[in-house]
Every structure is written in C-alpha cells, then in structure tokens.
Amino acid sequence: MTTPHTWRKSSRSTNTDNCVEVGRLADGAAVRDTKDRTGGHITTTRAQWAAFITAVKTNRFA
Structure with missing residues (x-):
C-alpha cells in the first residue's frame, strides 16, 4: 500500500x-x-476521485 x-x-x-x-x-x-489523523484513511483511485470532485462542483449532493 502506498x-x-x-x-x-x-x-x-x-x-x-x-x-x-x-x-x-x-x-x-x-x-x-482532521480531528483523528491517526484513525486511518480511505483511499480512492484517480478516476473515483475525479468523479467525486466533479459531483461536488456540479452540486449533485445538494
């Protein structure tokens, strides 16, 4: 894991x-x-992250 x-x-x-x-x-x-930096993290692929950012920018979660 990277x-x-x-x-x-x-x-x-x-x-x-x-x-x-x-x-x-x-x-x-x-x-x-941010409050629990030692609690672990989730990872996404480049394509998943790009899709998430696009969804946020186009207000699909409103």
Missing part, C-alpha cells in the same frame, strides 16, 4: 471543526478526519 503524502485541508475550513484532509497517492487520493 503511503499518502502532501496532506491538505481546505483553506475554507479554518473556522470549523468538521474538516477532512486529502493526501496524494501515486494513483489516486486518500481522505482522513
């Missing part, structure tokens, strides 16, 4: 406790809870 690197938290989440961080993987992304 170790995620370059963990990032959205700059828009500075005033809230409900945050996640995204880490880069060679072939996708990893997501973890």
Whole structure:
C-alpha cells in the first residue's frame, strides 16, 4: 500500500471543526478526519476521485 503524502485541508475550513484532509497517492487520493489523523484513511483511485470532485462542483449532493 502506498503511503499518502502532501496532506491538505481546505483553506475554507479554518473556522470549523468538521474538516477532512486529502493526501496524494501515486494513483489516486486518500481522505482522513482532521480531528483523528491517526484513525486511518480511505483511499480512492484517480478516476473515483475525479468523479467525486466533479459531483461536488456540479452540486449533485445538494
């Protein structure tokens, strides 16, 4: 398993406790809870992550 690197938290989440961080993987992304960084993470493929981002940007979760 590849170790995620370059963990990032959205700059828009500075005033809230409900945050996640995204880490880069060679072939996708990893997501973890900012409040529990040692609690593990989930991983996605590059295609899954791209589909998720597209869904967020097109407001499909509203």
